[in-house]
Amino acid sequence: MSRPFSRRTLLLAAGAAAGALAGCSTGGNEAAGGRLEYEFTEPTPTATVLAEDQRAPAPAFSGELLDGTPFDSSSLAGDVAVINFWGSWCVPCRVETPEFQAVHGDVADRGVQFLGIDVKDQRQLAVAFAEQLGAAYPSVFDPRGEVAMAFRGFPANVVPSTILLDRDGRVAAVHTGQVHGEDLRTAVELLLAEDRA
Numbered sequence: 187m188s189r190p191f192s193r194r195t196l197l198l199a200a201g202a203a204a205g206a207l208a209g210c211s212t213g214g215n216e217a218a219g220g221r222l223e224y225e226f227t228e229p230t231p232t233a234t235v236l237a238e239d240q241r242a243p244a245p246a247f248s249g250e251l252l253d254g255t256p257f258d259s260s261s262l263a264g265d266v267a268v269i270n271f272w273g274s275w276c277v278p279c280r281v282e283t284p285e286f287q288a289v290h291g292d293v294a295d296r297g298v299q300f301l302g303i304d305v306k307d308q309r310q311l312a313v314a315f316a317e318q319l320g321a322a323y324p325s326v327f328d329p330r331g332e333v334a335m336a337f338r339g340f341p342a343n344v345v346p347s348t349i350l351l352d353r354d355g356r357v358a359a360v361h362t363g364q365v366h367g368e369d370l371r372t373a374v375e376l377l378l379a380e381d382r383a
Contacts, residue, residue: 226339230359233369235376241356244349245336249326252304252313257326266298266377267351268370271334271344272325273307274315278364279346283319285367290323293374297353299323305331305345352377 224242248258270286272279290300302325304312309327316325326333334342337349341362350359350373359373 224337224357226337226341226360229362232361232365233372235350235352235358235373238352238356238380241352241358244351244355244357245338247333247336249328249333251324252309252316252327253324255324257301257324262299262301262351263355264297264353266353266374267355268298268300268374269303269349269351270300271303271305271342271347271349273305273345274311275307276345280315280319282346282364282366283315283321286365286370287319287321287323289367289371289374292371293378294323296378298374298378301326303328303333305329305334305342350374350377352380 224244230236244259246259248256251257268286268290270282272283286300290298294300300323302316302321302323304325305328307327307329312325312327315321328334331342334340334347337357340349340360341347344362346364348359348361348365348370349357350361352358358377361369361373
């Protein structure tokens with residue numbers, strides 16, 4: 187069972203995140219039309235998110251879910267999103283996935299979507315992995331790592347990795363390596379606590 191976070195705790199964590207700025211760069215990386223684009227520079231410390239003025243829009247991507255259903259990233263719009271890169275062959279993923287599912291179960295009805303990105307894998311092994319570990323959220327089948335390549339400079343070979351998007355579709359955190367459930371929960375709560383302009 188999750189414990190509630192006080193407003194003071196959330197504000198302190200947000201301040202620490204601003205002080206520990208990392209994860210993406212917005213300076214000098216403009217697309218046509220002057221819109222800043224996301225570009226990976228380094229991971230964000232766990233249990234933190236980037237200050238809002240340091241975030242840049244996530245790239246659009248599409249693919250096919252493990253069950254064959256088409257997926258488009260536009261379906262994430264308006265919600266906080268947790269995008270987790272995993273593979274059935276990945277030992278830390280086996281530890282991380284049940285913890286992610288527990289957080290998903292607690293926040294899914296609060297405007298948070300979870301999306302797995304299954305990389306360098308075989309579909310039948312990925313389906314068995316998700317079923318065995320109880321991952322109820324959808325996963326894109328991405329054996330060639332095309333989704334990771336859409337995020338400029340993102341280290342596609344680092345699995346597991348997790349990208350958090352705010353409600354405006356901007357990259358708010360990039361965590362490389364295994365993320366513990368409570369650290370993920372803290373970061374998600376920070377994003378849920380933000381006021382929309």
